Amino acid sequence: xxxxxxxxxxxxxxxxxxxxxxxxxxxxxxxxxxxxxxxxxxxxxxxxxxxxxxxxxxxxxxxxxxxxxxxxxxxxxxxxxxxxxxxxxxxxxxxxxxxxxxxxxxxxxxxxxxxxxxxxxxxxxxxxxxxxxxxxxxxxxxxxxxxxxxxxxxxxxxxxxxxxxxxxxxxxxxxxxxxxxxxxxxxxxxxxxxxxxxxxxxxxxxxxxxxxxxxxxxxxxxxxxxxxxxxxxxxxxxxxxxxxxxxxxxxxxxxxxxxxxxxxxxxx
Amino acid sequence: xxxxxxxxxxxxxxxxxxxxxxxxxxxxxxxxxxxxxxxxxxxxxxxxxxxxxxxxxxxxxxxxxxxxxxxxxxxxxxxxxxxxxxxxxxxxxxxxxxxxxxxxxxxxxxxxxxxxxxxxxxxxxxxxxxxxxxxxxxxxxxxxxxxxxxxxxxxxxxxxxxxxxxxxxxxxxxxxxxxxxxxxxxxxxxxxxxxxxxxxxxxxxxxxxxxxxxxxxxxxxxxxxxxxxxxxxxxxxxxxxxxxxxxxxxxxxxxxxxxxxxxxxxxxxxxxxxxxxxxxxxxxxxxxxxxxxxxxxxxxxxxxxxx
Numbered sequence: 209x210x211x212x213x214x215x216x217x218x219x220x221x222x223x224x225x226x227x228x229x230x231x232x233x234x235x236x237x238x239x240x241x242x243x244x245x246x247x248x249x250x251x252x253x254x255x256x257x258x259x260x261x262x263x264x265x266x267x268x269x270x271x272x273x274x275x276x277x278x279x280x281x282x283x284x285x286x287x288x289x290x291x292x293x294x295x296x297x298x299x300x301x302x303x304x305x306x307x308x309x310x311x312x313x314x315x316x317x318x319x320x321x322x323x324x325x326x327x328x329x330x331x332x333x334x335x336x337x338x339x340x341x342x343x344x345x346x347x348x349x350x351x352x353x354x355x356x357x358x359x360x361x362x363x364x365x366x367x368x369x370x371x372x373x374x375x376x377x378x379x380x381x382x383x384x385x386x387x388x389x390x391x392x393x394x395x396x397x398x399x400x401x402x403x404x405x406x407x408x409x410x411x412x413x414x415x416x417x418x419x420x421x422x423x424x425x426x427x428x429x430x431x432x433x434x435x436x437x438x439x440x441x442x443x444x445x446x447x448x449x450x451x452x453x454x455x456x457x458x459x460x461x462x463x464x465x466x467x468x469x470x471x472x473x474x475x476x
Numbered sequence: 477x478x479x480x481x482x483x484x485x486x487x488x489x490x491x492x493x494x495x496x497x498x499x500x501x502x503x504x505x506x507x508x509x510x511x512x513x514x515x516x517x518x519x520x521x522x523x524x525x526x527x528x529x530x531x532x533x534x535x536x537x538x539x540x541x542x543x544x545x546x547x548x549x550x551x552x553x554x555x556x557x558x559x560x561x562x563x564x565x566x567x568x569x570x571x572x573x574x575x576x577x578x579x580x581x582x583x584x585x586x587x588x589x590x591x592x593x594x595x596x597x598x599x600x601x602x603x604x605x606x607x608x609x610x611x612x613x614x615x616x617x618x619x620x621x622x623x624x625x626x627x628x629x630x631x632x633x634x635x636x637x638x639x640x641x642x643x644x645x646x647x648x649x650x651x652x653x654x655x656x657x658x659x660x661x662x663x664x665x666x667x668x669x670x671x672x673x674x675x676x677x678x679x680x681x682x683x684x685x686x687x688x689x690x691x692x693x694x695x696x697x698x699x700x701x702x703x704x705x706x707x708x709x710x711x712x713x714x715x716x717x718x719x720x721x722x723x724x725x726x727x728x729x730x731x732x733x734x735x736x737x738x739x740x741x742x743x744x745x746x747x748x749x750x751x752x753x754x755x756x757x758x759x760x761x762x763x764x765x766x767x768x769x770x771x772x773x774x775x776x777x778x779x780x781x782x783x
Contacts, residue, residue: 320566
């Protein structure tokens with residue numbers, strides 16, 4: 209699997225989905241592409257044909273608004289037809305604006321920030337009860353760490369020694385109203401997780417090599433959950449979206465769409 | 477006299493033996509909610525999340541995704557209040573098989589006072605799609621409700637109290653989800669009650685009988701789905717309704733009865749409960765009297781309605 213090629217394809221899917229809907233969250237979807245591509249195509253023990261059985265890895269998209277990313281990855285991975293992406297957010301589509309359990313491949317309904325990671329603690333706990341070797345993965349945002357429930361979840365994950373729980377933080381530094389540091393500072397975020405009893409691994413969130421190394425390392429950590437703190441760029445891959453918080457929840461117009469797809473080197 | 481929460485603890489242990497997928501969670505109140513009874517027997521299936529009710533519900537949702545059947549408990553105030561949105565978005569919206577069993581609902585929490593006296597929980601839970609709401613009247617009915625909760629595939633809320641209450645049902649009485657029970661027949665008016673107020677309604681009917689007024693008493697143990705037919709039949713046959721609940725009169729049993737009746741068979745509905753006030757500290761049974769949640773007050777209102 210050529211991961212870079214798949215990542216590029218997913219970026220085009222994201223732009224196309226948001227453009228078709230004229231609604232959605234491109235910036236925070238583009239920043240998580242490499243993480244989700246690696247998880248779904250290289251790492252996770254999942255089978256699109258057996259999405260209902262519980263003997264498998266679980267994934268929670270705690271930053272629920274990154275549905276353009278999540279749905280693109282699920283469709284490319286074989287959970288449903290790619291054409292459905294064109295119906296994203298539309299009234300007669302199964303592809304709701306935020307993830308819904310029931311969409312093939314989606315384990316948990318999310319969208320209200322902070323809740324996903326709390327439910328992931330429950331999933332990891334159920335795997336421990338079953339003494340299975342399966343893992344639970346989460347993608348969360350940095351602004352999401354403003355929510356109190358996140359800290360309740362972190363505390364409990366460490367208390368229950370959930371070494372089968374790995375959280376990726378898509379740390380692109382921006383939230384809706386601006387930079388994290390200007391809205392509500394979360395730094396030093398890595399230290400905070402460590403203080404809550406987590407193992408913390410810092411990576412470049414766009415490097416497949418570093419993502420792989422971090423996941424492999426996380427699997428060796430016993431009795432502690434792991435945070436893979438991924439430094440990312442909001443809007444990564446589309447020059448005029450990169451590092452701009454205005455692209456959190458805005459759809460490209462026709463001219464911007466064409467420009468973005470050209471930069472990404474192709475069509476839908 | 478036995479406390480409904482004792483029935484919870486006892487039934488959990490029974491169910492724990494019957495079903496290995498059941499797990500129990502609490503938020504540092506396992507001694508009070510009696511979920512601790514389960515912990516004694518099945519410590520590996522019991523999880524305390526500490527004083528963190530939102531996480532309590534989130535973790536329960538996740539456990540059910542993993543195939544477990546979680547029974548999560550804490551006080552009604554914090555379960556339905558603090559964790560309301562988690563219940564809505566992580567349990568009801570994905571329609572997960574999570575059982576939310578709250579104790580210490582209502583004024584009879586007593587001395588702890590207003591911050592702990594949940595008078596809004598029925599209103600909050602009944603308005604959520606996919607939620608089943610049980611409000612058992614006594615020890616044995618609680619056992620039935622907890623078992624019924626397990627039989628339902630989906631979110632369930634069970635409302636229990638703190639104090640000991642009279643036994644008015646029995647070990648083997650017939651319980652059907654969503655079917656109200658006529659505790660006492662009558663023809664002049666109907667008292668529709670839930671929870672702690674059912675026994676008070678029966679007492680009120682006895683007071684009224686001595687004064688020549690025949691009051692029907694209906695026990696609504698399932699607020700949602702509601703037994704509309706038994707209520708409409710009472711409206712048609714008796715023409716006057718009093719509702720009684722240890723809850724605000726805004727949004728709870730009284731409201732839901734008035735909603736149904738106004739649409740299908742409009743009759744006067746007088747609601748007994750807490751009228752837009754907070755509770756306060758005091759002995760539980762004295763509080764009930766002071767707030768008008770008594771057999772005497774029900775009888776007084778009935779006489780006013782009879783004119």
